[in-house]
Amino acid sequence: MNQWSYVIASWVAVAAVLIAYAVSVVRRARKLGK
Amino acid sequence: MTSSRIRACVRILGVAAAVCAAVLVVLALVVTPADAELGNTVRIMYVHVPSAVTTYLAVFVTALGSALYLLKRSCRWDRIAAASAEIAAVFCGLALITGMLWGRPTWGVYWVWDARLTTFALLFIIIIGYLAVRRLPADPTVRSKRAAIIGLVGAANIPIVHKAVAWWGGLHQSETTLGTVNVQIGGSMRFTLLFGMLTFVLIYSWLLARRVQVEELLAHTESAGLAAAIVERRAEAEAEHIPVSR
Numbered sequence: 001m002n003q004w005s006y007v008i009a010s011w012v013a014v015a016a017v018l019i020a021y022a023v024s025v026v027r028r029a030r031k032l033g034k
Numbered sequence: 035m036t037s038s039r040i041r042a043c044v045r046i047l048g049v050a051a052a053v054c055a056a057v058l059v060v061l062a063l064v065v066t067p068a069d070a071e072l073g074n075t076v077r078i079m080y081v082h083v084p085s086a087v088t089t090y091l092a093v094f095v096t097a098l099g100s101a102l103y104l105l106k107r108s109c110r111w112d113r114i115a116a117a118s119a120e121i122a123a124v125f126c127g128l129a130l131i132t133g134m135l136w137g138r139p140t141w142g143v144y145w146v147w148d149a150r151l152t153t154f155a156l157l158f159i160i161i162i163g164y165l166a167v168r169r170l171p172a173d174p175t176v177r178s179k180r181a182a183i184i185g186l187v188g189a190a191n192i193p194i195v196h197k198a199v200a201w202w203g204g205l206h207q208s209e210t211t212l213g214t215v216n217v218q219i220g221g222s223m224r225f226t227l228l229f230g231m232l233t234f235v236l237i238y239s240w241l242l243a244r245r246v247q248v249e250e251l252l253a254h255t256e257s258a259g260l261a262a263a264i265v266e267r268r269a270e271a272e273a274e275h276i277p278v279s280r
Binding site for chain 2: 003029032
């Protein structure tokens with residue numbers, strides 16, 4: 001793999017984890033707030 | 035501050051974090067040049083270092099909340115500590131993953147048991163331990179007290195992680211930006227790294243505000259459920275003509 005593959009993999013991992021976690025927190029808040 | 039004002043502030047914080055994240059992507063992947071020695075892998079640093087710094091911050095807030103809970107017995111501080119610990123686990127995991135993805139093209143291996151990596155992995159285990167203790171079936175006060183002690187142990191590990199390279203050496207490089215002796219990067223690369231830290235701190239702050247809200251709603255639901263169960267049990271006892279102490 002070239003260097004860009006590792007760079008893209010890192011950024012995609014960070015974006016995916018942060019977005020998934022943020023969505024889960026917002027969903028939990030909405031579910032409990034009902 | 036009224037609840038509607040707090041909600042507006044949290045929303046502004048979220049928008050600011052999202053805008054900064056978009057700017058960071060452009061700065062890190064397009065604007066900044068490749069490093070003379072590391073090549074394009076330096077672009078991993080713009081998320082790896084901020085993830086690690088945010089982990090430190092989140093663990094510090096957990097320890098602060100834990101200490102204040104032990105001193106004041108205030109549930110609010112316990113909830114802040116719990117919320118921050120969960121976010122710390124997310125950022126700590128990200129720092130480990132991005133570090134491994136940087137290590138492979140740079141050192142030739144994903145993982146090596148060097149001082150910084152080992153102490154950081156230990157920090158991750160302590161955070162997971164904290165979260166596990168919070169889920170153990172126990173009296174809420176006892177559970178919070180046990181978790182608070184682990185929260186303080188996690189914070190005690192931070193100076194060890196930070197100084198691990200200076201004390202024991204290893205493959206991991208020493209401080210790059212915030213070091214006082216040998217600042218190794220400058221210009222747009224340094225700016226992007228610092229901007230990344232600011233972005234991650236904004237993301238952490240927004241997540242913390244929302245996660246504390248979840249903890250408060252959970253506590254409210256638990257107490258409402260307990261009150262409903264007591265009322266139900268009393269009604270059952272009265273129906274069976276069993277004397278109920280009030």
